Amino acid sequence: MIIGKKLLYVLIFCGMGVNGFLYLSWFLSPPNPDRVGYWFWIYLFVFPYLGFLGIATLVLINLLNIPSSIGITLLLYVGILAILANSFQLGLGSMLGWLPYLGYEFIHLILFALTLLCLIVFVQRRY
Secondary structure, rough: HHHHHHHHHHHHHHHHHHHHHHHHHHHHOOOHHHHHHHHHHHHHHHHHHHHHHHHHHHHHHHHHOOOOHHHHHHHHHHHHHHHHHOOOOOOHHHHOOOOOOOOHHHHHHHHHHHHHHHHHHHHHHHH
């Protein structure tokens, strides 16, 4: 099952790479209304993909002999940012008003960097 474990890790890191690429392209693109399209790609394609991989990791813990912390980390990352994105619908919009300019985007980047660092540490610890 070493091939299955490596394939799962490749899929996770490819998803995180696409996510990082979309964040980077959002920050490097000139200010225009079309930049909102990057958020649609992130929230409609990348986050469900990473959430599915987090659930798959938790389901395949015993079969592939992988740590549960990888799946938990992915689900926490996607869950926290999904709650943050829906904060206006949840009645937490006033909390986002406290953030400085581009604070919402930097929360995404900080969580992305922490999640990627944790995933790298968890994968390296197993080898």
